[in-house]
Amino acid sequence: MIAAHATGRPSLKRRPVLSPNRLRFGAIGAGAIAVGAALLAIAPLASLAVLAFGPTDDLWQHLIRYVIPPALVQTALLLVGVAAVTIVIGVGTAWAVTTFQFPGRDTLTWMLALPLAIPTYIVAYVYVDLLGFFGPVQAALRAPFGWKSAADYWFPSVRSLPGAILLMGLVLYPYVYLAARAMFQTQAAQFAEAARVLGARPLRLALQISLPLARPAIAVGVALALLETLNDIGLSEYLGVQTLTLSIFTTWLNRNSLPGAAQIACALLVFVAALILLERYGRSGRSFTAMTQQGARFSSRIVLKGPARFVAALACFAPVVLGFLLPAGYLVAEVIERGLLVGFDPGLIRPALTTVALAAAATLLVLALAFSAIAAARYLRHAFIDACVAIAGIGYAIPGTVLALGLLTPLVLVDEGFNAIARAFGGAGVGLIFAGSVAALIIAYVIRFLAIALGFGQAGFARIAPEFDDVARMLGAGPATLARTIHWPLIRPAIWGAALLVFVDCLKELPATLLLRPLNVETLSTYIYQFATRGSFEEGALAALIIVAVGIPAVLMITRHADARFIPRRR
Amino acid sequence: MKSVCGRVLSCLALAAAGMTTTSALAQGEVNVYTYRETKLIQPLFDAFTKDTGIRVNVVSAANGLEQRVRTEGANSPADVLLTVDISRLEEAVRAGITQPIKSELLDKVVAPRYRDPEGHWYAVSMRARIVYASKERVKATALNYEDFGSAGLNHKICIRSGQHYYNTALFAAYIVKHGEAQAEQWLRGLKANLGQRPSGGDREAARDVAAGKCDLGIGNTYYYGLMLNSAAQKPWADATRVILPTFKGGGTHVNVSGVVLARHAPNKANAMKLIEWLAGEKAQQMHADLNFEYPIRTGVPINATIAAFGALNPDPMPLSSIAEKSKAAANLVDKVGFDN
Numbered sequence: 085m086i087a088a089h090a091t092g093r094p095s096l097k098r099r100p101v102l103s104p105n106r107l108r109f110g111a112i113g114a115g116a117i118a119v120g121a122a123l124l125a126i127a128p129l130a131s132l133a134v135l136a137f138g139p140t141d142d143l144w145q146h147l148i149r150y151v152i153p154p155a156l157v158q159t160a161l162l163l164v165g166v167a168a169v170t171i172v173i174g175v176g177t178a179w180a181v182t183t184f185q186f187p188g189r190d191t192l193t194w195m196l197a198l199p200l201a202i203p204t205y206i207v208a209y210v211y212v213d214l215l216g217f218f219g220p221v222q223a224a225l226r227a228p229f230g231w232k233s234a235a236d237y238w239f240p241s242v243r244s245l246p247g248a249i250l251l252m253g254l255v256l257y258p259y260v261y262l263a264a265r266a267m268f269q270t271q272a273a274q275f276a277e278a279a280r281v282l283g284a285r286p287l288r289l290a291l292q293i294s295l296p297l298a299r300p301a302i303a304v305g306v307a308l309a310l311l312e313t314l315n316d317i318g319l320s321e322y323l324g325v326q327t328l329t330l331s332i333f334t335t336w337l338n339r340n341s342l343p344g345a346a347q348i349a350c351a352l353l354v355f356v357a358a359l360i361l362l363e364r365y366g367r368s369g370r371s372f373t374a375m376t377q378q379g380a381r382f383s384s385r386i387v388l389k390g391p392a393r394f395v396a397a398l399a400c401f402a403p404v405v406l407g408f409l410l411p412a413g414y415l416v417a418e419v420i421e422r423g424l425l426v427g428f429d430p431g432l433i434r435p436a437l438t439t440v441a442l443a444a445a446a447t448l449l450v451l452a453l454a455f456s457a458i459a460a461a462r463y464l465r466h467a468f469i470d471a472c473v474a475i476a477g478i479g480y481a482i483p484g485t486v487l488a489l490g491l492l493t494p495l496v497l498v499d500e501g502f503n504a505i506a507r508a509f510g511g512a513g514v515g516l517i518f519a520g521s522v523a524a525l526i527i528a529y530v531i532r533f534l535a536i537a538l539g540f541g542q543a544g545f546a547r548i549a550p551e552f553d554d555v556a557r558m559l560g561a562g563p564a565t566l567a568r569t570i571h572w573p574l575i576r577p578a579i580w581g582a583a584l585l586v587f588v589d590c591l592k593e594l595p596a597t598l599l600l601r602p603l604n605v606e607t608l609s610t611y612i613y614q615f616a617t618r619g620s621f622e623e624g625a626l627a628a629l630i631i632v633a634v635g636i637p638a639v640l641m642i643t644r645h646a647d648a649r650f651i652p653r654r655r
Numbered sequence: 656m657k658s659v660c661g662r663v664l665s666c667l668a669l670a671a672a673g674m675t676t677t678s679a680l681a682q683g684e685v686n687v688y689t690y691r692e693t694k695l696i697q698p699l700f701d702a703f704t705k706d707t708g709i710r711v712n713v714v715s716a717a718n719g720l721e722q723r724v725r726t727e728g729a730n731s732p733a734d735v736l737l738t739v740d741i742s743r744l745e746e747a748v749r750a751g752i753t754q755p756i757k758s759e760l761l762d763k764v765v766a767p768r769y770r771d772p773e774g775h776w777y778a779v780s781m782r783a784r785i786v787y788a789s790k791e792r793v794k795a796t797a798l799n800y801e802d803f804g805s806a807g808l809n810h811k812i813c814i815r816s817g818q819h820y821y822n823t824a825l826f827a828a829y830i831v832k833h834g835e836a837q838a839e840q841w842l843r844g845l846k847a848n849l850g851q852r853p854s855g856g857d858r859e860a861a862r863d864v865a866a867g868k869c870d871l872g873i874g875n876t877y878y879y880g881l882m883l884n885s886a887a888q889k890p891w892a893d894a895t896r897v898i899l900p901t902f903k904g905g906g907t908h909v910n911v912s913g914v915v916l917a918r919h920a921p922n923k924a925n926a927m928k929l930i931e932w933l934a935g936e937k938a939q940q941m942h943a944d945l946n947f948e949y950p951i952r953t954g955v956p957i958n959a960t961i962a963a964f965g966a967l968n969p970d971p972m973p974l975s976s977i978a979e980k981s982k983a984a985a986n987l988v989d990k991v992g993f994d995n
Binding site for chain 1: 692693694712713714715716717718719720722723727730731732816818820823851852853855856857858859862863865867868878881885887888890891982985986988990992994
């Protein structure tokens with residue numbers, strides 16, 4: 085049985101798994117990786133901070149008077165809105181598919197994660213088309229009423245703050261859904277069953293048992309969704325929402341102040357710190373570890389009857405339609421209508437391969453770094469290592485272009501070091517090994533998405549009761565044995581989840597890729613971008629569809645593994 | 656599983672192959688950093704390679720290329736920066752990443768106002784900021800930019816974000832003409848005449864006019880040609896007609912795309928060939944016909960679609976004066992809350 089300690093078990097002060105005299109190379113290596121990951125994440129920030137010390141004259145007076153207040157309000161509203169939408173959709177659907185049995189539930193379980201495969205800026209373009217004046221929806225409304233012009237009737241505009249909130253929410257809710265569902269179906273199941281036996285109605289059960297228990301997971305999901313929101317440029321710019329992130333760009337490019345932009349970027353990190361604290365708060369005070377893994381199982385679901393089952397099915401189907409089927413269907417329609425398949429642009433093959441290769445390489449590196457760092461934190465139990473792990477995730481908070489800009493300097497410094505060494509040995513300069521190659525992109529992806537793997541890893545390790553470590557230690561197991569026999573099997577689902585999410589995010593990444601890519605390197609995102617900037621995004625529909633198509637299997641696997649691997653296989 | 660690994664490895668190898676192209680020492684190539692879209696400029700580069708045998712390596716981005724070149728320093732592989740907007744050209748010069756392009760040939764074919772006095776930048780093509788007016792609702796055939804901010808305009812205007820550099824350049828030109836105080840009044844008036852909050856791109860301005868949300872859309876010349884040639888967007892262009900507005904007592908606001916030669920250009924000779932080739936008749940004709948831009952070189956015919964707008968009379972103000980005022984324009988956009 086899983087015993088979920090939801091009552092706030094006092095956290096025991098524990099000694100490190102490894103006594104100092106037993107520190108092995110492995111542990112030192114893992115510790116070094118944790119420190120390295122933190123340094124990697126700090127590098128672009130440090131160079132940003134240096135930029136931020138540049139002179140800004142009277143810029144801030146102007147910013148505070150005219151720019152920051154509206155941007156702050158819009159950003160705050162956007163974040164609150166997206167949080168609300170993702171929680172309502174994510175938690176609602178997760179609760180429905182884990183609590184009830186209704187027609188289509190099994191299919192919906194995995195379909196609900198699909199919007200993850202669609203880049204947010206693509207959703208923006210699609211919906212502006214679909215819901216615009218010339219789109220099918222308004223055309224269908226005009227026909228029966230005989231309206232001719234937009235002046236004849238009122239229709240909500242997608243290009244607005246509410247539009248941005250809804251669209252962001254529709255593609256980002258799966259972060260919350262996946263996190264909440266994993267909690268609902270395992271941890272909360274035992275309590276839910278007990279409560280049901282005692283006669284609690286499903287809603288009361290949800291409010292009093294499932295939700296409080298799933299709170300940490302929901303907080304993690306919402307934090308991820310909001311960090312994605314903060315990072316977005318494409319969607320907010322297109323929909324005319326003046327966010328803080330956008331103001332970094334206008335300050336840099338239009339107000340001609342890179343130092344000013346760097347300062348706003350640093351200030352934005354405060355927002356991020358708040359989000360990370362939110363996540364921590366969500367997790368704090370409760371430890372949700374599984375004491376034993378035997379018999380962990382899903383709770384049986386309530387079979388819905390009558391109209392309720394269709395209501396549940398429809399409610400869960402709606403976000404899938406809006407967040408995935410409609411946009412993906414639109415892309416398919418554009419591809420067919422434009423004959424993009426028939427007149428297939430062979431120039432697309434290379435970007436597609438490049439994208440997958442870069443994403444795969446970055447994902448492997450992210451996993452290695454993140455899980456080593458977390459393992460180090462677990463084995464060494466040292467505050468410094470914990471701090472390193474916390475810092476390593478900061479890259480997720482920095483908008484892609486800003487990250488890229490900050491990363492250039494450290495990369496070039498390293499390259500100049502190599503050149504100096506090469507010349508010292510009488511050789512010719514070797515050029516820009518890092519800054520001028522795909523290595524720059526991979527490093528940027530690693531910094532950017534390390535936080536996802538760290539989040540998954542920490543959540544995964546947190547589920548493994550420290551008692552396991554103690555027992556293993558008492559029985560004489562060294563850290564290697566502990567890692568191999570206990571942690572590895574239990575952490576595998578988290579690794580899978582992290583791998584796939586990171587992979588999908590790398591596929592979609594645009595801003596850092598644009599600025600850092602070497603000569604002649606094109607990814608699917610940059611391929612779409614060239615059409616989007618010219619206002620004919622549809623011509624990139626096939627590339628967009630390839631991103632979605634490559635992303636789908638990954639998303640399916642996330643869902644699959646989130647299910648199956650939480651039930652340990654009996655040998 | 657093995658085949659998957661194999662594929663991943665071969666992909667990695669392919670990506671690694673991509674990185675070797677940055678080698679700056681190879682003969683017969685030129686490296687271009689650009690803000691122009693690959694699809695648009697690739698035909699030009701292909702034609703250049705065909706003419707000269709020099710291979711063109713490209714990286715295109717949305718912003719930050721000046722910063723990238725500057726940070727890359729002496730090891731930068733960049734030979735040529737091909738950019739849009741006069742302010743960005745001047746910014747590249749200010750950033751110290753350029754060197755003078757010394758070419759008698761260019762000086763002969765590019766008029767002085769479309770190049771830097773010291774030769775740090777040369778324009779290669781030109782566009783005008785114009786009005787897409789509703790065929791149905793707008794009777795006027797001529798407009799002044801000054802009218803946009805007039806309370807008596809009686810037409811709703813649609814425009815993209817005031818912070819987009821197409822617009823800051825226009826607003827900067829207004830400051831050059833009328834001074835900052837009047838420009839602020841005008842910008843407030845323009846904001847009051849907006850049919851909706853600024854968003855989307857230039858094509859959306861035409862789309863919104865076609866939809867009846869506004870009567871006048873503000874956009875660049877070439878978008879009109881591009882819309883006419885896109886099945887989905889042709890109705891937007893068809894619902895509007897182009898008016899080339901002018902400043903009172905002046906001409907139409909124009910902006911340019913241009914080139915600079917990177918300070919540490921490793922392939923300088925090839926870079927010079929490319930820059931001169933871009934000002935040649937063939938490249939100028941391609942600019943005109945592929946992207947509906949005005950050629951910089953005199954004597955190259957304007958594309959018929961664009962010529963149909965009527966004769967363009969570019970305002971005589973020096974382009975560099977626009978760059979000087981672009982920051983002031985951006986500040987005004989904030990001050991009047993144009994985008995809010």
